[in-house]
Amino acid sequence: MATSTSSKPRLATVWLGGCAGCHMSLLDLDERIVDVLNLVDLVYSPIADIKHFPEGVDVTLVEGSVCNEENLHLARELRKKSKLVVAFGDCAVTGNVPMMRNRLKLEGIISAVYTEPFYREGPGPVPQPESGAIPALLPKVVPLHGVIPVDVFLPGCPPSPDRIWAAINAILSGGPIELPVEMRTFG
Amino acid sequence: MSVVTLTINDKLVSAPRTATLLDAIQDQGIDVPTLCHLKGLSERGGCRLCVVEVEGSPRLAASCVTPVAEGMVIRTHTEKIIKYRRQMIELLLAERNHVCAVCVQNGNCELQTLAAKLGVTSVRYDYICPDLPMDASHERFVMDHNRCVLCGRCNRVCDEVEGAHTLDMAGRGIHSKVIAGMNQPWGTSRSCTSCGKCVQVCPTGALFKKGSTAAEMKKQHDFLLWILDGREKKIWRWS
Numbered sequence: 001m002a003t004s005t006s007s008k009p010r011l012a013t014v015w016l017g018g019c020a021g022c023h024m025s026l027l028d029l030d031e032r033i034v035d036v037l038n039l040v041d042l043v044y045s046p047i048a049d050i051k052h053f054p055e056g057v058d059v060t061l062v063e064g065s066v067c068n069e070e071n072l073h074l075a076r077e078l079r080k081k082s083k084l085v086v087a088f089g090d091c092a093v094t095g096n097v098p099m100m101r102n103r104l105k106l107e108g109i110i111s112a113v114y115t116e117p118f119y120r121e122g123p124g125p126v127p128q129p130e131s132g133a134i135p136a137l138l139p140k141v142v143p144l145h146g147v148i149p150v151d152v153f154l155p156g157c158p159p160s161p162d163r164i165w166a167a168i169n170a171i172l173s174g175g176p177i178e179l180p181v182e183m184r185t186f187g
Numbered sequence: 188m189s190v191v192t193l194t195i196n197d198k199l200v201s202a203p204r205t206a207t208l209l210d211a212i213q214d215q216g217i218d219v220p221t222l223c224h225l226k227g228l229s230e231r232g233g234c235r236l237c238v239v240e241v242e243g244s245p246r247l248a249a250s251c252v253t254p255v256a257e258g259m260v261i262r263t264h265t266e267k268i269i270k271y272r273r274q275m276i277e278l279l280l281a282e283r284n285h286v287c288a289v290c291v292q293n294g295n296c297e298l299q300t301l302a303a304k305l306g307v308t309s310v311r312y313d314y315i316c317p318d319l320p321m322d323a324s325h326e327r328f329v330m331d332h333n334r335c336v337l338c339g340r341c342n343r344v345c346d347e348v349e350g351a352h353t354l355d356m357a358g359r360g361i362h363s364k365v366i367a368g369m370n371q372p373w374g375t376s377r378s379c380t381s382c383g384k385c386v387q388v389c390p391t392g393a394l395f396k397k398g399s400t401a402a403e404m405k406k407q408h409d410f411l412l413w414i415l416d417g418r419e420k421k422i423w424r425w426s
């Protein structure tokens with residue numbers, strides 16, 4: 001993946017609280033992914049091994065809702081460093097499946113996974129927050145626009161490659177980003 | 188039949204004196220969104236999506252429950268109305284738990300379709316995420332309060348068409364809830380005939396056939412006019 005200093009728009013993609021399905025759908029652009037990579041410089045992404053979110057990003061696609069402190073931190077950072085922020089997929093747009101935990105008591109959520117008898121095969125005692133092994137959960141999961149201003153909403157679980165293609169093209173051509181009705185349903 | 192003349196979006200039109208504004212608007216081929224309205228059932232005027240501006244009135248009028256009147260001047264798609272309609276959809280989405288991706292009605296849902304059509308790109312209000320139950324006690328159907336928009340179509344079809352009046356609305360405002368019988372598990376209600384009419388008229392994934400999984404439910408309303416035309420006009424469309 002090129003991270004050159006050309007004058008192509010700088011694209012970042014970020015993975016917050018989601019299942020990676022939106023990124024899979026992005027890869028499902030198939031040969032069109034080559035066209036996209038010819039048009040942009042991919043400067044940050046879970047599919048590229050880049051450690052820190054860079055400065056001066058033109059467009060950032062954000063998958064996932066905001067579930068924990070780490071998501072929140074990265075969301076704020078990417079907002080500061082990106083011109084255009086796209087809520088990429090339903091989890092970012094509506095909170096979607098991760099938000100289903102909002103009706104539960106926070107206390108039991110992590111221990112349910114680590115120590116409940118039902119999950120006997122689980123990893124064992126819950127790591128303490130001080131250990132830094134897992135980020136602290138936020139009291140409530142929120143969609144991306146619950147914590148930072150969002151410029152474009154690209155719904156779908158996941159958004160189909162055609163939706164992604166349409167949105168990316170609209171964004172890169174600088175035109176108004178209004179998807180046709182059949183491309184803007186949730187779900 | 189006596190008629191009245193009124194103006195809809197700058198066009199002079201006539202309508203039967205007994206018509207509602209919604210009838211007159213739809214007669215002109217104008218597409219006004221509706222949710223609680225369903226042709227064949229009595230009107231409820233609950234969702235407010237069908238609101239229009241009536242000249243000389245400070246308040247918006249729900250067209251499905253407003254009778255036409257001589258000389259009325261109405262507008263159906265002003266900026267203000269479009270903004271309000273969007274807000275109403277957003278409030279509906281924020282009020283219960285709408286997770287389209289895992290919903291039985293995904294792809295065939297009136298609420299989901301309206302949201303896309305009216306340009307709802309996101310919900311500006313805090314999602315309430317209420318802790319609501321599902322009632323799977325009925326042998327054939329499931330009631331999922333998480334997806335209910337309280338349109339009351341199920342109550343009306345059960346009462347007015349099936350004549351069972353098994354379903355009702357309990358509570359007020361945000362605490363409203365569809366109940367079966369005397370607020371008991373649906374499956375234990377002795378008045379329910381298991382006809383399935385409520386399921387078919389429900390616009391969302393709140394009522395569905397047991398065993399359906401994500402995106403599997405499709406609903407058919409046409410049975411309603413079929414039954415009513417037969418009963419009231421003796422027109423039976425057998426084919």
Ligand code: SF4
Nearest residue numbers: 285286287290296392
């Ligand atoms: S009822 Fe409709 S809007 Fe609600 S979750 Fe199901 S598909 Fe989405």
Ligand code: SF4
Nearest residue numbers: 345379380382383385
């Ligand atoms: S199945 Fe029929 S009788 Fe039973 S609640 Fe629904 S409409 Fe009423």
Ligand code: SF4
Nearest residue numbers: 335336338339341389
């Ligand atoms: S169950 Fe369905 S038909 Fe009945 S009030 Fe809720 S959304 Fe409307």
Ligand code: FES
Nearest residue numbers: 232234235237251
């Ligand atoms: S359709 Fe008129 S208020 Fe619901």
